[in-house]
Amino acid sequence: MYVSVIGGDVKTCKKEDCRIAEEVGKGIASMGAVLVCGGKGGVMEAACRGARSQGGTTIGILPSGSRDEGNDYLTYGIVTNLGAVRNSLVVLNGDVVVAIDGGCGTLSEIALALQYGKRILGIGTWDIEGVEQFHSVEGLLEMLKSV
Amino acid sequence: MYVSVIGGDVKTCKKEDCRIAEEVGKGIASMGAVLVCGGKGGVMEAACRGARSQGGTTIGILPSGSRDEGNDYLTYGIVTNLGAVRNSLVVLNGDVVVAIDGGCGTLSEIALALQYGKRILGIGTWDIEGVEQFHSVEGLLEMLKSV
Amino acid sequence: MYVSVIGGDVKTCKKEDCRIAEEVGKGIASMGAVLVCGGKGGVMEAACRGARSQGGTTIGILPSGSRDEGNDYLTYGIVTNLGAVRNSLVVLNGDVVVAIDGGCGTLSEIALALQYGKRILGIGTWDIEGVEQFHSVEGLLEMLKSV
């Protein structure tokens, strides 16, 4: 199973969001799922750090053509040179999508995931119809295991 | 000037939304601006119909590789074969974006437009921070002229 | 009918190529067809100049997100922010493709056009199986009219 984690980058991500993202990343790795994300900082980096700490695999789909912009916790970086268009690839690659916090980029990913008919589990993120909202990491991971 | 009009397709667009879209299309053409949209039905078709009725030019950026899927009021159809990824091209091509009604596709376009730093004027659409909301076509067109 | 004109930019395009491109552009406009190209200099600019001199319409599909990079003879510029990926859009939008001179970018467009099953008429360009080669603009335009 591939799980896409979307959320705020270093500009919008708060400490508590990063803590949540790290726990979510640990949970995804513990399930044996591959974590896919946009490969950059904030929520993406924290989730990758959590996954790697449990021996998990992380794939970052990067906006530019250079792997150097990826965070330090990517197992594999996929470069695209597609800018914001890479957002659609991030959600398309998840069998399910987890949204944590996030700004406009995350909102576009949520909307694209809804267009693709993906299931979206959210925590502290945009309140959009179709996003299943959770108030604890435990509840979210419980649901993720049952998908 | 290029104005992107985004909004619900035939599945979500209600009669009143179409009436609004047609008036917006007329206004855009009257300003001498080029109307850009996703090229399909609903809000897109109504806006194009309005623009063409005033002698305006309409460009539809289509998701598939076939011009046949375009609505009857396109002056030019641009095919992309990019599916939902074409949403980013629709908003990128507007100097300003007008959002009317709309479902997930429109929400992704609003979010991508915000990422690109575009100004968005909305009427009866998603209530997202950064979208300037209007309650009348007149007010919206007034603002559009001053951009 | 839409005709895509592909060929060398200012770096590779020689004077004679530009003269040919301008004649081809004139011919396309005289047929009443829309000329589509990559919107930049060299062959693209010369073809657009020819088409506009006959009152034709030219559409440039640009690699960046800024219309400013388009040449002076575009009726409409479509911005993409897709870099080299825009090459596929240039050929996809032609009912037929005309190739004049050209470097690697043109070669990628020829190859993509072949993948899309497009007919390609060439003059002084890459000698690739599937490209119909012409030795005079007259002969090429004659064939174009019969497509």
Place this chain on the structure above:
Amino acid sequence: MYVSVIGGDVKTCKKEDCRIAEEVGKGIASMGAVLVCGGKGGVMEAACRGARSQGGTTIGILPSGSRDEGNDYLTYGIVTNLGAVRNSLVVLNGDVVVAIDGGCGTLSEIALALQYGKRILGIGTWDIEGVEQFHSVEGLLEMLKSV
């Protein structure tokens, strides 16, 4: 290091090409490099089979939105829903590109790789200026190790 392997799919790939691709795949894995390809059959599948037989990692960048179209020897499949546009992603992800046999799709990848300034090592493939041609797998792998 990431090495992109491009070449004919099941329609154009001959038995000898597949044997070469499998040897190249083995060599890439033995170097500890990640093998990137278009994820489908023919040369792509043979190269992946070779890499996996040596415990290597293979990443397939697929044209559709479904992982099911990937060959049986992919460690990870990246879905794109971009059709022929995914070709540019295949070569962009290689620090170096190896071309074996191939039709129009491979030609477009060679041309795009040249545009991106990538080094291309070829064997039994398109004779395009800029492609370093080899007549034995040993010679090609020798060069690959020195990159």
